[in-house]
Structures are given as C-alpha cells and as structure tokens.
Amino acid sequence: MTEASSSTAAAAGRSAGYVQSLERGLAVIRAFDAEHPRLTLSDVARRTGLTRAAARRFLHTLVDIGYVDADGRLFTLRPRVLELGYAYLSALGLPDIARPHLERLAAVLGESASASVLDGTDITYVARVAAQRIMSVDLGVGTRLPAYATSMGRVLLAGLPEAELEDHLGDLAPLTRYTITERSHLLAELERVREQGWSIVDEELEEGLRSMAAPVRDRTGAVVAAVNVSTAARRGSVTTMVDDVLPHLREAATAITDDLAASR
Known part of the structure; x- marks a missing residue:
C-alpha cells in the first residue's frame, strides 16, 4: 500500500493494512443473492457502485479463479464460493x-x-x-x-x-x-x-x-x-x-x- 493510499484508509477509519481491492472483490460476490442469481456486467456495477471497467476486471478475475461462471452477458456464482x-x-x-x-x-x-x-x-x-x-x-x-x-x-x-x-x-x-x-x-x-x-x-x-x-x-x-x-x-x-x-x-x-x- 502506498503512503497516499495508507493516508486515505486512515482518513476513512480503515487500518493501515486495508486493501480496497479485496473489499471490492467481495462486494462483487455479495451482489449475487437469491433474488439476483444471474447478473449482467451493468447489474454488478450498479449493485456495487463500481464503474463498469472495475466491475469487469473483478468479474473476469473471479471467473478465472473459479468463483464465478460467465454465460454470454450473464454471470452467476459457482459452487466454489461455498468454500x-x-x-x-x-x-x-x-x-x-x-x-x-x-x-x-x-x-x-x-x-x-x-x-x-x-x-x-x-x-x-x-x-x-x-x-x-x-x-x-x-x-x-x-x-x-x-x-x-x-x-x-x-x-x-x-x-x-x-x-x-x-x-x-x-x-x-x-x-x-x-x-x-x-x-x-x-x-x-x-x-x-x-x-x-x-x-x-x-x-x-x-x-x-x-x-x-x-x-x-x-x-x-x-x-x-x-x-x-x-x-x-x-x-x-x-x-x-x-x-x-x-x-x-x-x-x-x-x-x-x-x-x-x-x-x-
């Protein structure tokens, strides 16, 4: 974490070791629920408050490591999230x-x-x-x-x-x-x-x-x-x-x- 990001975290009441990207990745996972099991990129961006570009990066990372499945425009959680x-x-x-x-x-x-x-x-x-x-x-x-x-x-x-x-x-x-x-x-x-x-x-x-x-x-x-x-x-x-x-x-x-x- 850079000195600037550490200061930002402290100002927001976060610890010096706070990693914002981890929080955002978990927010993407939490965007899916029983009422929203299948989401588009736009849906995820809207439900998490992320930009489309950021949501895309997190979704594709989660796809690559096996936590999310992609079917055309739609994304769904995979059973691995239960781990x-x-x-x-x-x-x-x-x-x-x-x-x-x-x-x-x-x-x-x-x-x-x-x-x-x-x-x-x-x-x-x-x-x-x-x-x-x-x-x-x-x-x-x-x-x-x-x-x-x-x-x-x-x-x-x-x-x-x-x-x-x-x-x-x-x-x-x-x-x-x-x-x-x-x-x-x-x-x-x-x-x-x-x-x-x-x-x-x-x-x-x-x-x-x-x-x-x-x-x-x-x-x-x-x-x-x-x-x-x-x-x-x-x-x-x-x-x-x-x-x-x-x-x-x-x-x-x-x-x-x-x-x-x-x-x-």
Whole structure:
C-alpha cells in the first residue's frame, strides 16, 4: 500500500493494512443473492457502485479463479464460493456441535430447529434441521435474516454490550403488520429478552410464523450463538408455546453451550 493510499484508509477509519481491492472483490460476490442469481456486467456495477471497467476486471478475475461462471452477458456464482463460508463454519465448530442437539429437539417437538450467529445487522444460519417448510423463504445454512425481527436475532442483540448494540440494529423496516419498528419499543423488548433469557417473535418476520429462541454461551458467559424453534402460529397460543417448547429449547441450548465449552 502506498503512503497516499495508507493516508486515505486512515482518513476513512480503515487500518493501515486495508486493501480496497479485496473489499471490492467481495462486494462483487455479495451482489449475487437469491433474488439476483444471474447478473449482467451493468447489474454488478450498479449493485456495487463500481464503474463498469472495475466491475469487469473483478468479474473476469473471479471467473478465472473459479468463483464465478460467465454465460454470454450473464454471470452467476459457482459452487466454489461455498468454500469461503465453509472455512468459517469449520473453524467455528458450532455447526457440528449443534446439529445432533437440533436433531433431537426437532424430533421431540416435530418442528424445525436452527442455530445462528450475529453478523452485522443480520443473523446467519449455521445449522438447521427442517421438520417441515413453514416459511415462504427456503432457509438453509448461510441464510441471512434481519436480526431485529427474528427470535434468534433478539437473543443475540440482547447479549451484546450496550455500546455495541446500536451498530447491529440497522433500519427497522416493517416486514409484516406486526413487526416492531419503534426503536424504543425494540430496546424495551431486548431488555425483557435479556432479563428472561429467551425470546419469542410472533408473526413479525413473516405472517403465520412464530419462533422462540434461547442463547448459546461461551465459557465466559457471553452469548455467541442462538438456537430456535419455528412453528406455524395457528398451531397454538404463545402461552402454549412457552409451556410446551421453552423447556426443551433451553435444554438444547444448555447442552450446546456445555459441548462448545468442552471442545475448546
């Protein structure tokens, strides 16, 4: 990095070792998602804010190293991009530890069970056992959802130090007519989650969907992940879910916490 670029990075709040081209290359990869699996050069430039010339260079580099496929004017991600996520998940160890507990939880309750971690303003699924499909979005490992409107997200947000919380809230856009969008209301809900040690979200992410989550902690007691159970809201009341699901959910979260501590 040149002295000038180092000064620019420092001025932008970046470290002296910041490499802008790496950030831009990752931005090109992130331009593709479930709603935009095939993009033209112009699409990529628009979604990343890069010039067409820069977008072209990054796309062709990614094609050359096997992360992107080119078919005429259209570009798509190749399966090799999964290596980027798998490297993180393998190092974390959480998916392998959580999965048998999620399988037992899903079997006992007959409902889908998942584990996630906080990533910016989103949660990222790191393990999931689907008993049935109850959402319009097909969830799987790597799926990202807004933290503020999910039960796992609220458990993870509630576990943050107060000084870090604001950076992880993002825009509180209404996803359904029930979504909490008032910041003060959400902060009060997070305080309640912090005190009771679990969260329930009732049709705020998607109408007809209810979910309950509990924290997974490290050896110091810090919240490092969350596990949840999702069900159709029509299956019973919130009170019924608390009575019937919460004890099993807490048991699974405690077992994952214990196994995670024993593995490190």
